[in-house]
Amino acid sequence: MHARPILLAMACVSLAVGLASTASAITIRDDRSQSLYLNLGSQAIYDSVGRIDETTKSSAYIGSGTLIAPNWVLTAGHMVSDATGLKFSVGGTTYTADTWVWNPNWNGNLSMGYDIGLVKLSTAVANVTPATRYTGTSERNKVGTMVGYGMTGTGKTGATTFDGKKRAAQNTIDGTYGSTGRILAVDFDNPMNKRDNVYGSATPLNLEGLIAPGDSGGALFIDSLLAGVTSFGAAWDGKVNSDYGDIGGFMRVSSLNAWIDSIIGPPISGGKTSLATGPTGSALAAAAVPEPATLALLGFGLAAVAARRRMK
Numbered sequence: 066m067h068a069r070p071i072l073l074a075m076a077c078v079s080l081a082v083g084l085a086s087t088a089s090a091i092t093i094r095d096d097r098s099q100s101l102y103l104n105l106g107s108q109a110i111y112d113s114v115g116r117i118d119e120t121t122k123s124s125a126y127i128g129s130g131t132l133i134a135p136n137w138v139l140t141a142g143h144m145v146s147d148a149t150g151l152k153f154s155v156g157g158t159t160y161t162a163d164t165w166v167w168n169p170n171w172n173g174n175l176s177m178g179y180d181i182g183l184v185k186l187s188t189a190v191a192n193v194t195p196a197t198r199y200t201g202t203s204e205r206n207k208v209g210t211m212v213g214y215g216m217t218g219t220g221k222t223g224a225t226t227f228d229g230k231k232r233a234a235q236n237t238i239d240g241t242y243g244s245t246g247r248i249l250a251v252d253f254d255n256p257m258n259k260r261d262n263v264y265g266s267a268t269p270l271n272l273e274g275l276i277a278p279g280d281s282g283g284a285l286f287i288d289s290l291l292a293g294v295t296s297f298g299a300a301w302d303g304k305v306n307s308d309y310g311d312i313g314g315f316m317r318v319s320s321l322n323a324w325i326d327s328i329i330g331p332p333i334s335g336g337k338t339s340l341a342t343g344p345t346g347s348a349l350a351a352a353a354v355p356e357p358a359t360l361a362l363l364g365f366g367l368a369a370v371a372a373r374r375r376m377k
Contacts, residue, residue, distance in 0.1 A: 090214050090277065091211060091215065091217055091232040091274045091276065091277060092222075092224050093234060094219065094256060095221045097271075097272065099232075101272055102233060102274065105235075105272060106232040108233075111212045111284070113133070113196040114212040114213065115130055115153050115156075117138070117140060117151060117184070118153075119145070120150040120151075127279050128144045128279065128281040129212075129281065130153055131196050131291055132193055133329070136188070136189040137186070137329045138153050140184060140281075140294065141181065141282040142168055142171035142182040143180055145166070145167050145183075146167045158190070160186040160188055160190065163185060165185065166183050166185075168180075176248070178317065179321075181296075183329065196291040198292075199288075200319055202319055204287060204292055205241075206238060206265070207238050207287050208235055208236075209249070209285045209287050209293065209315075210235050211235070211285050211313070212233040212284045212285075213279065213280030213281075214280065216278045217232060218277070219308075220253055220275075220308055221309070232274075236273060237251065237265055238250075238251060240265070247321065248296070248315065249314070250315075253269075253308070253312075253313075254268065255269065261309040261310030263301060275298070276295050278307075281295055291318055294315060294316040297314045299311065299312040300312065
Protein backbone atom coordinates (compact mmCIF):
# COMPACT_ATOMS: atom_id res chain seq x y z
CA MET A 66 0.00 0.00 0.00
CA HIS A 67 1.06 3.63 -0.41
CA ALA A 68 3.31 4.97 2.34
CA ARG A 69 1.66 8.34 2.78
CA PRO A 70 -1.20 9.85 4.80
CA ILE A 71 -4.44 8.59 3.32
CA LEU A 72 -8.04 9.71 3.47
CA LEU A 73 -10.50 7.04 2.45
CA ALA A 74 -13.74 8.52 1.12
CA MET A 75 -16.74 6.27 0.59
CA ALA A 76 -19.90 6.76 -1.44
CA CYS A 77 -23.05 4.75 -2.05
CA VAL A 78 -23.29 3.86 -5.70
CA SER A 79 -26.94 4.43 -6.53
CA LEU A 80 -27.65 6.98 -9.25
CA ALA A 81 -30.07 9.89 -9.15
CA VAL A 82 -32.49 9.72 -12.09
CA GLY A 83 -33.17 12.56 -14.50
CA LEU A 84 -29.95 14.55 -14.26
CA ALA A 85 -27.32 12.23 -15.76
CA SER A 86 -26.31 12.24 -19.41
CA THR A 87 -27.08 9.35 -21.66
CA ALA A 88 -24.77 4.84 -20.41
CA SER A 89 -24.09 1.57 -18.96
CA ALA A 90 -22.52 0.00 -15.96
CA ILE A 91 -18.98 -0.46 -14.71
CA THR A 92 -15.85 1.56 -15.44
CA ILE A 93 -13.40 -0.34 -17.63
CA ARG A 94 -9.77 -0.47 -18.66
CA ASP A 95 -8.98 2.35 -21.10
CA ASP A 96 -7.10 -0.13 -23.34
CA ARG A 97 -10.06 -2.47 -23.81
CA SER A 98 -13.19 -2.24 -25.96
CA GLN A 99 -16.55 -1.47 -24.36
CA SER A 100 -18.06 -4.32 -26.40
CA LEU A 101 -16.06 -6.88 -24.41
CA TYR A 102 -17.70 -5.75 -21.17
CA LEU A 103 -21.15 -5.62 -22.75
CA ASN A 104 -20.71 -9.15 -24.07
CA LEU A 105 -19.61 -10.39 -20.64
CA GLY A 106 -22.68 -8.82 -19.02
CA SER A 107 -24.99 -10.44 -21.58
CA GLN A 108 -23.91 -13.99 -20.78
CA ALA A 109 -26.80 -16.22 -19.72
CA ILE A 110 -25.28 -16.96 -16.29
CA TYR A 111 -25.88 -13.29 -15.39
CA ASP A 112 -29.50 -13.11 -16.63
CA SER A 113 -30.67 -12.94 -13.01
CA VAL A 114 -29.21 -9.44 -12.61
CA GLY A 115 -31.78 -6.74 -13.32
CA ARG A 116 -32.37 -3.02 -12.96
CA ILE A 117 -34.10 -1.46 -9.96
CA ASP A 118 -36.02 1.81 -10.25
CA GLU A 119 -36.57 3.34 -6.82
CA THR A 120 -38.74 6.27 -5.82
CA THR A 121 -38.41 8.07 -2.51
CA LYS A 122 -40.30 11.01 -0.99
CA SER A 123 -37.93 13.46 -2.66
CA SER A 124 -36.37 11.81 -5.71
CA ALA A 125 -35.90 8.73 -7.90
CA TYR A 126 -32.89 6.46 -8.26
CA ILE A 127 -31.55 3.72 -10.49
CA GLY A 128 -29.81 0.70 -9.00
CA SER A 129 -29.38 -3.00 -9.59
CA GLY A 130 -30.47 -6.27 -8.00
CA THR A 131 -30.30 -10.02 -8.47
CA LEU A 132 -33.19 -12.49 -8.64
CA ILE A 133 -32.53 -15.20 -6.01
CA ALA A 134 -36.00 -16.81 -6.01
CA PRO A 135 -38.92 -16.50 -8.45
CA ASN A 136 -40.32 -13.50 -6.56
CA TRP A 137 -37.36 -12.31 -4.46
CA VAL A 138 -34.57 -9.89 -5.40
CA LEU A 139 -31.39 -9.34 -3.40
CA THR A 140 -30.06 -5.77 -3.38
CA ALA A 141 -28.37 -3.19 -1.16
CA GLY A 142 -30.02 -1.98 2.03
CA HIS A 143 -29.60 1.64 0.98
CA MET A 144 -31.63 0.89 -2.15
CA VAL A 145 -34.73 0.00 -0.12
CA SER A 146 -34.57 1.63 3.32
CA ASP A 147 -35.89 5.00 2.06
CA ALA A 148 -38.02 3.70 -0.81
CA THR A 149 -41.66 4.58 -1.34
CA GLY A 150 -41.86 2.42 -4.48
CA LEU A 151 -39.70 -0.12 -6.30
CA LYS A 152 -39.74 -1.73 -9.73
CA PHE A 153 -37.44 -4.50 -10.98
CA SER A 154 -36.76 -5.09 -14.67
CA VAL A 155 -35.38 -8.46 -15.77
CA GLY A 156 -35.83 -10.77 -18.75
CA GLY A 157 -37.58 -8.06 -20.75
CA THR A 158 -40.34 -7.48 -18.17
CA THR A 159 -40.77 -4.92 -15.40
CA TYR A 160 -42.21 -6.13 -12.09
CA THR A 161 -43.64 -4.11 -9.21
CA ALA A 162 -42.53 -4.77 -5.65
CA ASP A 163 -45.13 -5.22 -2.93
CA THR A 164 -42.72 -5.68 0.00
CA TRP A 165 -39.14 -4.68 0.73
CA VAL A 166 -37.01 -5.28 3.79
CA TRP A 167 -33.51 -4.50 4.98
CA ASN A 168 -31.23 -6.05 7.54
CA PRO A 169 -32.21 -4.76 11.00
CA ASN A 170 -28.59 -3.79 11.68
CA TRP A 171 -28.42 -1.49 8.64
CA ASN A 172 -28.16 2.08 9.97
CA GLY A 173 -26.37 3.87 7.16
CA ASN A 174 -22.88 2.89 8.32
CA LEU A 175 -21.33 1.31 5.23
CA SER A 176 -18.30 -0.06 7.05
CA MET A 177 -20.33 -2.40 9.30
CA GLY A 178 -21.32 -4.79 6.50
CA TYR A 179 -25.11 -4.77 6.83
CA ASP A 180 -25.99 -2.82 3.67
CA ILE A 181 -28.27 -5.52 2.31
CA GLY A 182 -31.97 -5.73 1.47
CA LEU A 183 -34.61 -7.91 -0.13
CA VAL A 184 -37.42 -7.02 -2.52
CA LYS A 185 -40.52 -9.20 -2.89
CA LEU A 186 -42.16 -8.95 -6.32
CA SER A 187 -45.92 -8.97 -6.70
CA THR A 188 -45.61 -11.45 -9.57
CA ALA A 189 -43.13 -14.32 -9.83
CA VAL A 190 -40.56 -14.20 -12.65
CA ALA A 191 -41.09 -17.19 -14.91
CA ASN A 192 -38.51 -16.78 -17.68
CA VAL A 193 -35.31 -16.15 -15.69
CA THR A 194 -33.43 -18.67 -13.57
CA PRO A 195 -32.63 -17.24 -10.12
CA ALA A 196 -29.00 -16.98 -9.09
CA THR A 197 -27.55 -19.53 -6.69
CA ARG A 198 -25.87 -17.99 -3.65
CA TYR A 199 -22.29 -18.65 -2.62
CA THR A 200 -22.02 -20.51 0.68
CA GLY A 201 -18.27 -21.07 1.03
CA THR A 202 -15.70 -19.00 2.89
CA SER A 203 -12.80 -18.93 0.44
CA GLU A 204 -13.58 -15.85 -1.66
CA ARG A 205 -10.14 -14.24 -1.26
CA ASN A 206 -7.88 -14.30 -4.35
CA LYS A 207 -10.65 -15.65 -6.56
CA VAL A 208 -11.82 -13.85 -9.68
CA GLY A 209 -15.11 -12.04 -9.17
CA THR A 210 -17.42 -10.80 -11.93
CA MET A 211 -19.29 -7.57 -11.17
CA VAL A 212 -22.60 -7.02 -12.97
CA GLY A 213 -24.84 -3.96 -12.91
CA TYR A 214 -26.68 -1.15 -14.68
CA GLY A 215 -24.76 1.90 -13.45
CA MET A 216 -22.55 4.53 -15.01
CA THR A 217 -19.53 3.78 -17.18
CA GLY A 218 -16.24 5.32 -18.24
CA THR A 219 -12.62 4.23 -18.16
CA GLY A 220 -9.98 3.96 -15.50
CA LYS A 221 -8.50 7.22 -16.76
CA THR A 222 -11.75 9.23 -16.72
CA GLY A 223 -13.74 7.55 -13.98
CA ALA A 224 -17.53 7.18 -14.31
CA THR A 225 -18.80 9.81 -16.74
CA THR A 226 -21.91 8.60 -18.61
CA PHE A 227 -25.13 6.57 -18.22
CA ASP A 228 -27.17 4.67 -20.88
CA GLY A 229 -28.87 1.94 -18.84
CA LYS A 230 -27.13 -1.05 -20.40
CA LYS A 231 -25.91 -4.02 -18.41
CA ARG A 232 -22.17 -4.49 -18.22
CA ALA A 233 -19.86 -6.83 -16.37
CA ALA A 234 -16.20 -6.62 -15.43
CA GLN A 235 -13.81 -8.77 -13.45
CA ASN A 236 -11.56 -8.18 -10.49
CA THR A 237 -9.59 -10.23 -8.01
CA ILE A 238 -11.11 -10.44 -4.53
CA ASP A 239 -8.35 -8.89 -2.43
CA GLY A 240 -9.82 -9.65 0.98
CA THR A 241 -12.31 -8.24 3.46
CA TYR A 242 -12.65 -4.58 4.36
CA GLY A 243 -12.89 -3.54 7.99
CA SER A 244 -13.04 -5.73 11.06
CA THR A 245 -16.41 -7.44 10.58
CA GLY A 246 -15.53 -9.82 7.75
CA ARG A 247 -18.83 -8.97 6.04
CA ILE A 248 -17.39 -6.79 3.25
CA LEU A 249 -15.42 -8.07 0.26
CA ALA A 250 -13.00 -5.54 -1.26
CA VAL A 251 -11.36 -5.11 -4.67
CA ASP A 252 -9.27 -2.34 -6.23
CA PHE A 253 -9.10 -1.11 -9.82
CA ASP A 254 -5.58 -2.01 -10.94
CA ASN A 255 -3.94 0.33 -13.44
CA PRO A 256 -2.05 -1.41 -16.28
CA MET A 257 0.24 1.63 -16.69
CA ASN A 258 0.89 2.78 -13.11
CA LYS A 259 1.43 0.31 -10.28
CA ARG A 260 1.01 3.08 -7.69
CA ASP A 261 -2.74 2.74 -8.28
CA ASN A 262 -2.66 -0.96 -7.39
CA VAL A 263 -3.23 -0.82 -3.64
CA TYR A 264 -4.33 -4.33 -2.69
CA GLY A 265 -3.14 -7.78 -3.69
CA SER A 266 -1.71 -8.44 -7.14
CA ALA A 267 -0.55 -5.41 -9.11
CA THR A 268 -1.46 -7.09 -12.42
CA PRO A 269 -4.92 -6.14 -13.76
CA LEU A 270 -7.16 -8.83 -15.21
CA ASN A 271 -7.90 -8.81 -18.93
CA LEU A 272 -11.39 -7.36 -18.30
CA GLU A 273 -10.54 -5.50 -15.07
CA GLY A 274 -13.11 -2.93 -13.99
CA LEU A 275 -14.92 -1.35 -11.06
CA ILE A 276 -18.45 -0.63 -9.88
CA ALA A 277 -19.86 2.87 -10.45
CA PRO A 278 -22.91 4.96 -9.45
CA GLY A 279 -26.05 3.03 -10.42
CA ASP A 280 -24.51 -0.36 -9.69
CA SER A 281 -25.78 -0.29 -6.09
CA GLY A 282 -27.35 -3.63 -5.21
CA GLY A 283 -25.79 -5.34 -8.21
CA ALA A 284 -24.00 -8.66 -8.21
CA LEU A 285 -20.54 -10.02 -7.61
CA PHE A 286 -20.27 -13.59 -8.90
CA ILE A 287 -17.57 -16.14 -8.09
CA ASP A 288 -17.61 -19.35 -10.13
CA SER A 289 -21.13 -18.45 -11.36
CA LEU A 290 -22.40 -18.15 -7.77
CA LEU A 291 -23.71 -14.93 -6.20
CA ALA A 292 -21.02 -13.99 -3.66
CA GLY A 293 -21.45 -10.25 -3.16
CA VAL A 294 -23.91 -7.36 -3.31
CA THR A 295 -22.57 -4.02 -4.53
CA SER A 296 -22.53 -1.51 -1.66
CA PHE A 297 -20.01 1.33 -2.00
CA GLY A 298 -17.06 2.84 -3.81
CA ALA A 299 -14.02 4.20 -2.03
CA ALA A 300 -10.88 6.15 -2.91
CA TRP A 301 -7.51 6.75 -1.32
CA ASP A 302 -7.32 10.21 -2.89
CA GLY A 303 -10.67 11.29 -1.39
CA LYS A 304 -12.32 11.46 -4.84
CA VAL A 305 -14.72 8.56 -5.36
CA ASN A 306 -15.21 8.41 -9.13
CA SER A 307 -14.45 4.75 -10.00
CA ASP A 308 -11.14 5.50 -11.70
CA TYR A 309 -7.87 3.59 -11.42
CA GLY A 310 -6.90 2.98 -7.82
CA ASP A 311 -10.45 3.27 -6.47
CA ILE A 312 -11.99 0.49 -4.39
CA GLY A 313 -15.23 -1.44 -4.54
CA GLY A 314 -17.00 -2.79 -1.45
CA PHE A 315 -19.50 -5.66 -1.59
CA MET A 316 -21.67 -7.16 1.11
CA ARG A 317 -20.43 -10.71 1.62
CA VAL A 318 -23.35 -13.01 0.84
CA SER A 319 -21.78 -15.97 2.65
CA SER A 320 -21.87 -14.03 5.94
CA LEU A 321 -25.50 -12.95 5.50
CA ASN A 322 -27.14 -16.10 4.12
CA ALA A 323 -28.75 -16.92 7.46
CA TRP A 324 -30.60 -13.59 7.50
CA ILE A 325 -31.61 -13.96 3.84
CA ASP A 326 -33.00 -17.44 4.50
CA SER A 327 -34.94 -16.15 7.51
CA ILE A 328 -36.78 -13.73 5.21
CA ILE A 329 -37.39 -15.58 1.98
CA GLY A 330 -38.36 -18.83 3.75
CA PRO A 331 -41.65 -17.97 5.50
CA PRO A 332 -44.10 -15.77 3.56
CA ILE A 333 -44.48 -12.16 4.63
CA SER A 334 -47.20 -9.69 3.79
CA GLY A 335 -47.88 -6.02 4.06
CA GLY A 336 -45.75 -3.02 3.18
CA LYS A 337 -42.15 -2.24 3.85
CA THR A 338 -40.59 -3.05 7.18
CA SER A 339 -37.14 -3.17 8.71
CA LEU A 340 -37.87 -6.50 10.41
CA ALA A 341 -36.54 -6.30 13.95
CA THR A 342 -35.94 -10.05 14.26
CA GLY A 343 -34.00 -12.72 12.43
CA PRO A 344 -30.36 -13.85 12.24
CA THR A 345 -27.88 -11.26 11.03
CA GLY A 346 -25.06 -13.54 9.94
CA SER A 347 -21.60 -13.72 11.41
CA ALA A 348 -18.20 -12.28 10.55
CA LEU A 349 -16.10 -14.85 8.71
CA ALA A 350 -12.35 -15.13 8.91
CA ALA A 351 -10.41 -13.80 5.93
CA ALA A 352 -7.38 -11.67 5.29
CA ALA A 353 -8.33 -8.01 5.72
CA VAL A 354 -7.25 -5.32 3.29
CA PRO A 355 -5.55 -2.24 4.79
CA GLU A 356 -7.97 0.23 6.36
CA PRO A 357 -7.03 3.85 7.10
CA ALA A 358 -8.19 5.27 10.42
CA THR A 359 -10.05 8.22 8.90
CA LEU A 360 -13.28 7.71 6.95
CA ALA A 361 -15.34 10.36 5.18
CA LEU A 362 -18.77 9.41 3.87
CA LEU A 363 -19.73 11.13 0.62
CA GLY A 364 -23.19 10.91 -0.92
CA PHE A 365 -23.65 10.69 -4.69
CA GLY A 366 -26.89 12.57 -5.15
CA LEU A 367 -28.61 15.27 -7.14
CA ALA A 368 -26.01 18.00 -6.64
CA ALA A 369 -23.13 15.76 -7.68
CA VAL A 370 -24.85 14.61 -10.87
CA ALA A 371 -25.94 18.14 -11.78
CA ALA A 372 -22.37 19.38 -11.38
CA ARG A 373 -21.15 16.60 -13.63
CA ARG A 374 -23.59 17.66 -16.34
CA ARG A 375 -22.47 21.28 -16.17
CA MET A 376 -18.90 20.17 -16.80
CA LYS A 377 -19.76 18.50 -20.13
